[in-house]
Amino acid sequence: QKEVEQNSGPLSVPEGAIASLNCTYSDRGSQSFFWYRQYSGKSPELIMSIYSNGDKEDGRFTAQLNKASQYVSLLIRDSQPSDSATYLCAVKVTGGGNKLTFGTGTQLKVEL
């Protein structure tokens, strides 16, 4: 079982819709969770971090964490074509020196 799993997509949503991106992780003791966005040919950039159960909102983005289910998600409201990118889920695993483990990413396409 992979440590961090994401559906590779592509996930296609119409402009203005809500995009829902999901991530599961295997290490029950994981403490910190991150969402990075990566445009084609570019480096990943952090868009959200979440550390406790529940929702965290930042503009059009909402991160949701459920530690009991080992599940973290990212919602993008009012999706725009500029949101088309690959979204990487990253988890700070316990032990291993605070390293981040990344999922393989979900490609999101927002269509006009």
Next chain:
Amino acid sequence: DVKVTQSSRYLVKRTGEKVFLECVQDMDHENMFWYRQDPGLGLRLIYFSYDVKMKEKGDIPEGYSVSREKKERFSLILESASTNQTSMYLCASRRGPNEKLFFGSGTQLSVL
């Protein structure tokens, strides 16, 4: 703004060559990382360093070594390049364990 600079954007090397990938950050970050990114496999951690002259193996260290003689510089070394090391290499740095990871622009290495 934090800048993480990788010395080359594209690099072509021959099998058996010794290859050096250089990474420099300008924000006095303690932690530095080397990842490789391959289609379908996502970002995989090769090596990381928490401080000068300190290094830790990541998930896929075989065939690689690193050097951190100065705080701002973290070098990845391919002792004898092989074709399966053709990949995008990404350097990253951060101030501390729960801080944002800043990525360099990446080096696309082709080993022929």
